Amino acid sequence: MNLRRDVFQAIADPTRRAILLLVASQAMTAGAIAAHFDTARPTVSKHLHILTECELLKQEPSGREMYYHLNAKKMREIADFLEPFRAMWDERFDKLEAIMKNHLPKP
Amino acid sequence: MPHKTKIQAEDGQQQLTITREFELPLELLFRVYVEPEIVEQWMGTKVLKLDNKPHGGYQFETSDAQGNVVFRANGTIHEFVPNQKITRTFEMENTPFDVQLEFLEFTKRTDDTSLLTMQIVYRSVALRDQMLQLPFAQGLNMAHNKLQAVLRPVH
Numbered sequence: 001m002n003l004r005r006d007v008f009q010a011i012a013d014p015t016r017r018a019i020l021l022l023v024a025s026q027a028m029t030a031g032a033i034a035a036h037f038d039t040a041r042p043t044v045s046k047h048l049h050i051l052t053e054c055e056l057l058k059q060e061p062s063g064r065e066m067y068y069h070l071n072a073k074k075m076r077e078i079a080d081f082l083e084p085f086r087a088m089w090d091e092r093f094d095k096l097e098a099i100m101k102n103h104l105p106k107p
Numbered sequence: 108m109p110h111k112t113k114i115q116a117e118d119g120q121q122q123l124t125i126t127r128e129f130e131l132p133l134e135l136l137f138r139v140y141v142e143p144e145i146v147e148q149w150m151g152t153k154v155l156k157l158d159n160k161p162h163g164g165y166q167f168e169t170s171d172a173q174g175n176v177v178f179r180a181n182g183t184i185h186e187f188v189p190n191q192k193i194t195r196t197f198e199m200e201n202t203p204f205d206v207q208l209e210f211l212e213f214t215k216r217t218d219d220t221s222l223l224t225m226q227i228v229y230r231s232v233a234l235r236d237q238m239l240q241l242p243f244a245q246g247l248n249m250a251h252n253k254l255q256a257v258l259r260p261v262h
Contacts, residue, residue: 072236072240073236075240082114082116082239084242085114085238085239085240085241085242086110086112086113086114087242088242089112089114089125089127090110090111090112090127092149092150093111093112093127093129093223094111095149096129096139096149097129097130097131099139099145099148099149100129100131100135100136100138100139100145101130101131103135103138104131104132104135
């Protein structure tokens with residue numbers, strides 16, 4: 001049975017979230033990713049398989065090595081994907097509001 | 108509590124809308140786009156030029172502690188209706204990002220509250236998605252750096 005897994009199931013696991021964070025900054029081979037974890041290599045491979053299956057990671061060959069990339073398009077399906085962008089504007093507007101409250105006429 | 112700032116970004120569109128309710132009278136809200144000293148305070152950038160009128164324009168610049176320019180942006184003002192509307196372009200200089208078109212609308216809610224609606228139109232869907240992802244990617248990078256500090260060092 002090979003059910004298509006959804007992204008939320010994939011990111012529920014802390015190791016898989018850590019893998020996504022690693023790969024976000026640069027494409028990496030399975031070996032390089034596994035080297036960051038104390039977990040056994042087959043366990044990391046299983047996590048990579050799940051992340052690839054739900055398309056959060058993409059595999060691309062480079063020479064004889066297979067590299068894992070973050071699939072930003074799929075990441076958009078995660079509900080809080082927009083949250084950092086929203087939070088950035090919210091922070092900016094909070095500052096604006098705080099500054100202008102000093103310009104309010106004194107009661 | 109619902110968020111004060113809301114983002115609306117439909118899939119496959121090359122635009123997004125940011126809305127924000129302010130506990131400020133409309134006139135005070137509008138001033139933050141008009142007075143250079145106030146713009147400098149909340150944007151955290153130096154205002155080189157701010158000419159708010161049709162065919163006018165603006166230019167902002169931010170330097171680091173060593174005086175190196177780290178950010179420069181400019182745009183053209185197309186429409187300027189006090190307390191109602193600003194239509195302008197926005198371009199970050201020395202970046203691969205194409206210029207964007209911004210429609211800012213200011214609405215009075217009550218005597219003490221107001222609403223800002225900011226519609227931003229990008230050159231392509233891909234560019235819009237990239238701009239949406241930027242803070243997310245930066246956040247991931249920061250988390251990644253923290254993570255690297257606690258993970259087992261690689262030999």
